[in-house]
Amino acid sequence: MTILSFLGILSSAIFSGTSLLYTALGEVIHERTGMVNLGLEGVLLVSAASGFAATVQTGNPYLGVLVAMIAGALVNLIFGFLVITRKANQLASGLALMFFSFGLSALIGNPYVGKSIHALPRFEFPGLSNLSTLYSSLFRFDLLIFLAIPAALLVWWLLYKTKWGLGARAVGENADITYASGRNPRLIQYQALFLGGMLAGLGAAHIAIAYAMNWTEYMTGGRGFIAVALVIFSRWHPLRAIVGALLFSASVAVQLVLQNSGINISPFLLECVPYIVTILVLIGWGGHRKQAAPASLGRVYQGSK
Amino acid sequence: MAPLAETTQKKKFIPPGIIQTLFHYLTMVVMSFLLFAFILLVIGKNPIQSYRGIFSSTLGSLYGLSELVVAMTPILLTGLAVAIPSRIMLINVGAEGQLYIGAAFATWGALNFSSLPAGLLIPLMMLLGILGGALWAFIPAYLKSIGLVNETITSLLMNSIAPKVIGFLVFGFWHSAMDTNKTARFVPAARLPTFFDTRVSLGVVFGLVLLIIFWLFMKTSRWGLEMKAIGGNPQASLRNGIPLKVYTIIVFCTGGAVAGLAGMVQASGYYGLMLTNFSIGWGFMGFLISWLVAGDPFGIILMSFIISLIFSGGNLLQITSGVPYSIINILLALTLFVVLAKPSIIRGKKS
Numbered sequence: 237m238t239i240l241s242f243l244g245i246l247s248s249a250i251f252s253g254t255s256l257l258y259t260a261l262g263e264v265i266h267e268r269t270g271m272v273n274l275g276l277e278g279v280l281l282v283s284a285a286s287g288f289a290a291t292v293q294t295g296n297p298y299l300g301v302l303v304a305m306i307a308g309a310l311v312n313l314i315f316g317f318l319v320i321t322r323k324a325n326q327l328a329s330g331l332a333l334m335f336f337s338f339g340l341s342a343l344i345g346n347p348y349v350g351k352s353i354h355a356l357p358r359f360e361f362p363g364l365s366n367l368s369t370l371y372s373s374l375f376r377f378d379l380l381i382f383l384a385i386p387a388a389l390l391v392w393w394l395l396y397k398t399k400w401g402l403g404a405r406a407v408g409e410n411a412d413i414t415y416a417s418g419r420n421p422r423l424i425q426y427q428a429l430f431l432g433g434m435l436a437g438l439g440a441a442h443i444a445i446a447y448a449m450n451w452t453e454y455m456t457g458g459r460g461f462i463a464v465a466l467v468i469f470s471r472w473h474p475l476r477a478i479v480g481a482l483l484f485s486a487s488v489a490v491q492l493v494l495q496n497s498g499i500n501i502s503p504f505l506l507e508c509v510p511y512i513v514t515i516l517v518l519i520g521w522g523g524h525r526k527q528a529a530p531a532s533l534g535r536v537y538q539g540s541k
Numbered sequence: 542m543a544p545l546a547e548t549t550q551k552k553k554f555i556p557p558g559i560i561q562t563l564f565h566y567l568t569m570v571v572m573s574f575l576l577f578a579f580i581l582l583v584i585g586k587n588p589i590q591s592y593r594g595i596f597s598s599t600l601g602s603l604y605g606l607s608e609l610v611v612a613m614t615p616i617l618l619t620g621l622a623v624a625i626p627s628r629i630m631l632i633n634v635g636a637e638g639q640l641y642i643g644a645a646f647a648t649w650g651a652l653n654f655s656s657l658p659a660g661l662l663i664p665l666m667m668l669l670g671i672l673g674g675a676l677w678a679f680i681p682a683y684l685k686s687i688g689l690v691n692e693t694i695t696s697l698l699m700n701s702i703a704p705k706v707i708g709f710l711v712f713g714f715w716h717s718a719m720d721t722n723k724t725a726r727f728v729p730a731a732r733l734p735t736f737f738d739t740r741v742s743l744g745v746v747f748g749l750v751l752l753i754i755f756w757l758f759m760k761t762s763r764w765g766l767e768m769k770a771i772g773g774n775p776q777a778s779l780r781n782g783i784p785l786k787v788y789t790i791i792v793f794c795t796g797g798a799v800a801g802l803a804g805m806v807q808a809s810g811y812y813g814l815m816l817t818n819f820s821i822g823w824g825f826m827g828f829l830i831s832w833l834v835a836g837d838p839f840g841i842i843l844m845s846f847i848i849s850l851i852f853s854g855g856n857l858l859q860i861t862s863g864v865p866y867s868i869i870n871i872l873l874a875l876t877l878f879v880v881l882a883k884p885s886i887i888r889g890k891k892s
Contacts, residue, residue, distance in 0.1 A: 274634075274697075317882070322881065322883060324881035324883070325832055325881070327632065327693070327828070327832070328828065328829050328832040328833065328877075328881060329881050331825050332881060334825070335822070335825075335826075335829075335870050335874040335877065336870065336873075336874030336875070336878070338867070339867045339868055339870030339871035339873075339874065340867075340870075340871055341867075342866075342867030343865060343867050343871070346865065346867065458701060461697070461700070461701055464697070465698055465701070468694060502712070502713055504705040504706070504708040504709035504712065504713075505709050507705050508702045508705045508706065511698050511699070511701050511702050512702065514698055515690070515695060515698055515699075518689075518690045518694065518695070519684065519690060534693075
């Protein structure tokens with residue numbers, strides 16, 4: 237394999253992995269506070285549709301990113317109302333949210349099918365200007381890519397180094413004790429959903445406004461579910477999610493290179509690899525998993541009277 | 542004191558009467574329709590006209606009614622596929638994947654034994670579908686039974702694998718000369734018989750019969766009782782000599798088998814061929830339905846009916862009056878939201 241094709245893989249892994257990373261970071265925050273959000277796929281779709289629509293309307297991609305973030309946060313609050321306030325089952329609520337978002341995103345996005353936009357502008361990676369354009373063109377990234385790893389660091393800092401993060405992780409372990417220590421578990425969960433929705437919105441914005449640069453129905457293609465798998469794969473840790481997101485998307489990029497070099501492996505089989513690896517990782521931990529997963533994941537906080 | 546405690550205990554466990562249940566669901570449907578009317582108004586459609594369209598196009602004509610039953614068929618089965626494991630507290634989010642694999646196994650049968658008469662080929666395909674779904678469910682079930690990995694996570698992850706396996710098979714081996722993403726039409730002997738001139742296939746009978754069998758099984762058989770015991774308290778039932786591991790595997794795989802049968806029914810009865818991305822979320826919908834009615838067989842029938850009414854009604858409405866198809870998903874989800882949120886009017890008392 238030549239250096240160029242390796243760099244090509246890396247570049248396209250970064251492009252397709254960015255949205256996965258943002259989404260997975262959002263889900264890390266949800267799951268750390270004890271909520272599994274299967275509706276993430278829907279959150280992505282609604283954010284992508286509204287972000288794209290806003291970009292077409294205003295002509296400003298950054299405004300589109302902002303709208304996508306807000307849309308993601310708002311859609312997540314619906315989920316919050318169901319599972320936090322109404323104490324509904326999380327898996328079922330997530331799936332219902334997914335079906336809802338299939339409809340809502342098409343309603344928002346379909347008038348804009350085929351419209352062209354000013355995509356997020358791309359900048360050269362600093363320090364590569366002396367390379368030939370063949371190489372440096374592979375590393376022209378938009379702002380969201382540059383911000384992806386800082387975002388992961390920020391989430392890590394938020395969860396592990398701040399008072400709020402301590403409270404959030406405590407809710408995921410045992411909401412009753414958190415309540416006893418003077419915090420409001422419901423409020424923390426709502427905040428986590430709002431924040432996670434904004435992060436997923438960033439991921440969706442990257443798909444629609446920077447990467448694909450269009451809107452089609454179901455365009456996120458299961459990325460919400462991949463993000464859920466990624467969170468498990470990275471053991472609920474925001475920094476490990478960076479590696480996970482890159483590995484997931486690299487396996488897709490590798491397939492492109494293999495095709496180019498004449499080796500014929502079905503792309504469908506390669507797309508299975510990340511999921512199989514995740515299952516194997518889960519098996520590998522075996523009993524240790526209990527220490528990694530938030531103890532109250534999926535449990536409904538019944539409140540204290 | 543003692544008799545009082547007994548009566549309250551009893552009251553709790555008396556299942557609500559059919560009329561009461563119907564009333565509950567109807568209230569929920571009315572609420573979601575009101576919410577949806579609001580959305581219709583926002584996008585500038587007349588809600589009353591739209592609703593008249595939905596009802597008259599489905600319940601008002603034989604064709605509409607038959608389309609409703611067509612939409613009901615797969616979710617009756619996938620709902621059951623989730624309900625069976627839920628009785629012993631196993632969460633099967635994997636019906637979508639099991640459905641795919643069941644359909645793939647059945648398709649293999651249809652393509653390779655196409656010279657068999659229908660009387661042999663159909664049962665063979667059914668068996669293959671059942672086998673495929675059960676095998677796909679076996680992996681999470683086994684991992685759960687040895688206490689290694691939670692079945693929720695594995696069955697969910699395997700949902701993402703199954704469609705790609707089908708893509709691989711159809712794209713690589715099975716596709717017809719004309720298309721790359723679907724097989725050739727099955728021979729007539731591999732098609733499930735349909736009723737009269739409609740698209741309603743024998744599959745709906747499978748669904749209804751299996752749901753009734755499930756109900757009888759849970760009510761009358763010894764194994765049903767043991768399953769109830771496991772669902773109530775797994776540790777206690779283990780100490781009473783109920784083989785927990787065996788139950789985990791068999792019950793979960795039975796769920797998978799039913800989902801696999803649903804896949805066979807859709808491939809053979811609905812499409813008459815196999816194609817990539819062939820499920821439109823039937824497995825996920827089954828999960829929702831089963832969860833909303835707490836795995837109750839008659840609840841599954843009722844909820845499938847309501848959801849299919851919205852779905853097929855909306856489908857026909859879109860053709861006739863230009864309401865965008867996408868908003869059918871919204872109406873569907875609003876109904877689900879209302880049921881999930883359990884508004885206090887429905888529960889009868891405030892919590």
